[in-house]
Amino acid sequence: MAIAKAERLMNLALCLLGTRRPLSKRELRASIEAYVEGAGGGTPANDESFNRMFERDKDDLRELGLVIETVDNLDGETGYLARRDSNRLPPVSLDAEEAAALGLAAKVWQQARLAGAANGALQKLRAAGMPVAEDAYEGQSALEPRIPAREAAFEPLMLACRDRRPVVFDYRKANAAHPESRHVEPWTLECWRGHWYLAGWDRERRAERVFRLSRITGRVRSRSAAFTAEIPDHVTVRETVESWAGENATSRARIRIRAGAGYPLRARACSTRAAGEGWDELEVPYGHGLGAWLAEFGPDVVVLAPAELRADVLERLRAVAKG
Structure with a gap:
């Protein structure tokens, strides 16, 4: 997300959360600098461009989880506000077993961005007074959970799956001497028997495919185009890999x-x-x-x-x- 848009959304959210009465579009437009200047800054936004921008921003905030109420007949105008009680999460309450499970789960991710996110989540829970103990199971087992993510392709593919962005990468099959370029709409990543696999839609072959990350060579390049194939409700990554490896053999x-x-x-x-x-x-x-x-x-x-x-x-x- 561009910094300018993120700042505009933040300002709109603060206005809607900070008001005690519904604010009309006119009042919000006058209160937020980006609406006065327009999306690019420097040029005042006309009514049509402002309305489009405001509706997009409102939808984006709702998609992010902000509960925005609409009030009709406010001096002939529609008003908007985000009540704090409707946008406040309930207090987090964990018993000892739940806290221990979270601490153990946070130790699973040791590479890529997920390690930082897991540690950050634990710090926030501790700051809120939750008894999250990372060593809850220390001494009970010599085993410690780990999900390796050493392949360079893991992080860009994880982000592409999250953001629903097509990718391009070079892929070498087990029986191929040279890699081939693949244009893929990534759906999900799954770890099986210590290896990461990507499931997605291969645009050139017009079919669902599963790719082993260790066979991806070079850099994963993302594209801004939208997906062309429908994402299935359930992607059978493990089942597909099992069939390749002869797991269902007779x-x-x-x-x-x-x-x-x-x-x-x-x-x-x-x-x-x-x-x-x-x-x-x-x-x-x-x-x-x-x-x-x-x-x-x-x-x-x-x-x-x-x-x-x-x-x-x-x-x-x-x-x-x-x-």
Whole structure:
């Protein structure tokens, strides 16, 4: 939001909150400098431009949560005010368990802007006298919650999802030697098995797509255009990724994996046995997308069966090697 508009909205909110009686458009126009000068400043706003500006500002304040009342027949004019009792939040009251849960949740975010927001929220609760204890569960468990957000693409995509702004980025698929440009309307971000994924509408492919953030190369560029596709009520990010990784598989694949490597694969293995010479043999669920996942482990994984999976992984590795 431009500084000039933010200042104008703040002044309008203060006028509406500070008055004891409804104020007409005429009175608000005379009280707020930006309405006198116009949106750009320096040029007085005519009646038409003022009315458009005022209606937009009023709608924006209501969208931000300000309760603005409209009073008719005020000397023939419509009046506006924002009563303080209608715009005051109830006192925050937390019991010990709720306060401890908030303290624990605030420790989850350690990267990006969310870490600052979480810490700021705790400070405000403490200032209000809430017993928020970050160490409420200290000593009870050796585990501490963390959601990593190390990818450079995370923050710009998080903001683009929030602001509903299309983005452009270069994306390299697992079996591709070079990245391709993607034009996406971002819907939501979700973390699954330690990796972040973006779900959105791919404009060029005219279909819903899911992108793994670690495969985004270069800078994420945002665009000011509006979304062209409707955002679904429920975006199945996790279900889509699970199907790629073979989570819903009904058959099994046999792979050989280097000792000390591939812990995510070992965690999903149906059976494991030592194969000798520094290798182990695993049986893992086999479904769509398993080949792309296995290719990411490079020389640490060798597919034994089935033959079509082995061919798929070899094709992907050759494509990367050619690049």
